[in-house]
Amino acid sequence: MSLHRLTQIVMGVPNVEETAAYYTDFGLARTGHSFATIDGGEQLRIVPSDHRRLLQLGVGADDPDDLDRVAAALTALDVAFERTPTGLRAVDPGTRVTVNVEIAARYDQAPTPAPAYNTPGVDARTDERAPGILREHPVRPRKLGHVVLGSTDQAFSQTFFQQGIGFKVSDTVPGLAAFMRCSTDHHNVLVQQAPVAFLHHTSWQVDDVDEVGRGATAMLEKDPARHVWGLGRHHVGSNFFWYLRDPAGNFSEYYSDLDCIVDDALWTPQVWEGARGLYRWGPPPPPSFLAPEDLAGLMTGAHQPGA
Numbered sequence: 001m002s003l004h005r006l007t008q009i010v011m012g013v014p015n016v017e018e019t020a021a022y023y024t025d026f027g028l029a030r031t032g033h034s035f036a037t038i039d040g041g042e043q044l045r046i047v048p049s050d051h052r053r054l055l056q057l058g059v060g061a062d063d064p065d066d067l068d069r070v071a072a073a074l075t076a077l078d079v080a081f082e083r084t085p086t087g088l089r090a091v092d093p094g095t096r097v098t099v100n101v102e103i104a105a106r107y108d109q110a111p112t113p114a115p116a117y118n119t120p121g122v123d124a125r126t127d128e129r130a131p132g133i134l135r136e137h138p139v140r141p142r143k144l145g146h147v148v149l150g151s152t153d154q155a156f157s158q159t160f161f162q163q164g165i166g167f168k169v170s171d172t173v174p175g176l177a178a179f180m181r182c183s184t185d186h187h188n189v190l191v192q193q194a195p196v197a198f199l200h201h202t203s204w205q206v207d208d209v210d211e212v213g214r215g216a217t218a219m220l221e222k223d224p225a226r227h228v229w230g231l232g233r234h235h236v237g238s239n240f241f242w243y244l245r246d247p248a249g250n251f252s253e254y255y256s257d258l259d260c261i262v263d264d265a266l267w268t269p270q271v272w273e274g275a276r277g278l279y280r281w282g283p284p285p286p287p288s289f290l291a292p293e294d295l296a297g298l299m300t301g302a303h304q305p306g307a
């Protein structure tokens with residue numbers, strides 16, 4: 001059949017315990033060094049590493065035929081891989097990430113009813129307060145949505161994911177990045193050109209824009225220094241976003257209302273330039289979002305957690 005979702009990522013950091021505590025605050029359910037979302041189960045594992053990086057990216061496929069197709073495509077690209085009955089692993093040299101294509105169950109997400117919003121001329125909610133202000137429970141991500149990776153060879157990484165693994169390109173920013181999907185989400189992997197291979201951010205789906213705001217606010221009440229960029233709405237992908245920084249220096253994003261592509265023929269990929277490639281509204285992105293402050297340290301191997 002086909003690829004259908006991200007499964008699990010393995011993140012390497014020098015400060016495992018501190019980083020684990022952050023992702024617990026973020027709303028993931030912790031068991032040891034594994035972290036679960038509501039709909040995806042265990043989707044993050046944190047392991048020791050001398051510098052922060054994404055070690056592994058899991059991609060869910062339906063059946064062994066999908067693995068055969070990936071194997072043939074990687075062979076054509078001259079990329080080495082390791083095949084098992086239920087999976088296939090290959091390393092993208094540009095991002096230095098091991099991609100693990102594995103047979104996995106599809107998401108079966110319990111629908112969240114759309115909240116009733118009052119708009120001019122439409123009183124969809126009357127005689128009651130908005131649900132977004134009444135919620136008291138901690139925000140919990142529904143699933144891992146996407147990862148953004150820096151690649152020292154963006155062109156090859158794009159070929160690896162697109163032609164090798166089987167991702168589709170949803171939109172591009174010329175010379176810099178490609179938004180790629182392995183599901184109906186607008187993007188599951190974005191690879192951007194960078195001076196060093198690194199993990200820019202992971203992104204986690206929450207129910208709606210109120211949950212994006214509530215989640216980020218709770219994180220900042222504990223530590224205001226976690227703030228990176230938000231609240232805003234991306235142009236490419238349309239999602240509401242708020243980015244925070246973990247103690248190792250990786251960004252993590254709460255998002256909601258991402259574009260969904262179910263019929264490839266009805267979606268026209270576009271090329272985006274300048275600010276539109278980044279956002280539609282919100283505060284201007286801080287320079288550290290575009291070029292994280294620890295990049296120089298990652299390049300020279302002198303990385304300090306969170307520096």
Ligand SMILES: [Fe+2]
Binds near residue numbers: 253
């Ligand atoms: Fe994102």
